[in-house]
Amino acid sequence: MPGVRSLNRHSPNTLMIRKLESIFKLTDGEKRVLQDLPVQVESLRAEQDIIRIGERASRSCLLLEGFTCVYKLTSEGKRQIMAVHVPGDMPDLQSLHLKVMDISIASIGPSVVGFIQHDDLREACEQYPRLTAALWRETLVDASIYRDWILNIGQRSAYPRVAHLLCELLIRLKAVGFAEDDSFHLPITQAELADAIGITPVHMNRVFQALRADELIEASRGKVAILDERRLREEGDFDPLYLHLINSVSA
Amino acid sequence: MPGVRSLNRHSPNTLMIRKLESIFKLTDGEKRVLQDLPVQVESLRAEQDIIRIGERASRSCLLLEGFTCVYKLTSEGKRQIMAVHVPGDMPDLQSLHLKVMDISIASIGPSVVGFIQHDDLREACEQYPRLTAALWRETLVDASIYRDWILNIGQRSAYPRVAHLLCELLIRLKAVGFAEDDSFHLPITQAELADAIGITPVHMNRVFQALRADELIEASRGKVAILDERRLREEGDFDPLYLHLINSVSA
């Protein structure tokens, strides 16, 4: 069972505040409300469900460390991962207005999340309408990423698809300071990546080998290094417009 | 160029009001604000872009008649359609908070849309915060549909994929009263459907023939009839949960 612990460096909400601030300057009042939001921090093991499809949510979570993903199963038991979250993301913010979950959310690798009650969130938004706008915007960016995944899976072959996903992860991790030197820690199996890309684990492996052979990436035991980002973007037909990043150099 | 005309039966916003009312009862004040929202109605030819990727939007549109779709092109010129809208939908509501478009939106077949200035929308939302919630919810349902498309394209083969899409269209059209007798008018070419499903026009054609041979659908010249919805849902592994419909019999 998940233990409760306190974060060492920052208050849990610091990540969220920093992220929202990249959109527009928050007033002191807005910052204070966010800072005072009660957050229940929990550590998760790898592959642990946070919430499952069909359940009703009364709180949303903020990812603090590690990774989470959105997934869904077909009736035949095939899994599709529709999104991967990096620290600072709110994986199930949508449940604020869509009570019953249409997806499941799980941790990838060991992670730390903070739960915020919907009532608290709603109250903060009522007090400071710009928070509503900022959170709404977050969900809109999520939607934009979904759209790009549809394009990626629907129109590109396996190799560029993987390249595209890696470009996205790199830029998003850079944006929150979790990728140094174009390399990042990603405790995800090839099988899971395959589920996100819509291909077979076997084929995922072959694509990875091709990417390594082409000297685009290095990958081993949870560590991914992008060797040539420019060329990887070309191969993956990657344009970061859809991420709607603001103060980003690489975007 | 698109002509401007007035709608015969209802005020343009009636559709939107009816839709939002399915979520929660609107107060008279809320209804009045919506009713008074200045709407610029325009008729569109088939295949006409409403807004293109990279452009900045200062207004959003409400689909009144016909169909629109969200699409994006790869650098190789392949097109993926990520969403199809039915009357009552707001195809680019997202631009309210994401100014620069990450997608293009176009009409499918001749359509009628109403444009609403963002400033007007924002003002209405500030006056009546529940409108904000309702519109936010709309965009969240859009996102849920995107997710399901990722699952559909990523994990299912062509035949169930098409079945799934047809189920979705039927139920959404029913919800706004645009599908009588499990059949609906859909002025879309097989090539366009193929772009939405992520397959080739040629293969789309073969899947259609299979669906007809299995007596699941009838389709000719812009008219689609669902002959056996229960079985089509089975074949398409369709569960309408993700549509988050409220007062719907079939959901």
Add this chain to the structure above:
DNA sequence: CGACGCCTTGAAGGCGCTCAATCAACGTGG
């Protein structure tokens, strides 16, 4: 050291693609 999880590799087959030609429906102009 044995078991387990994950990565890797091989071979065979199928789903969907590509390329191309034909057909059907419709609108247009002569």
Add this chain to the structure above:
DNA sequence: CCACGTTGATTGAGCGCCTTCAAGGCGTCG
């Protein structure tokens, strides 16, 4: 009223990306 062009649906043949089904390798951990 018909020849013609255009657009979309249909069909065929061949090929290739990716899947499926295995088996084997390798590192980690009890």
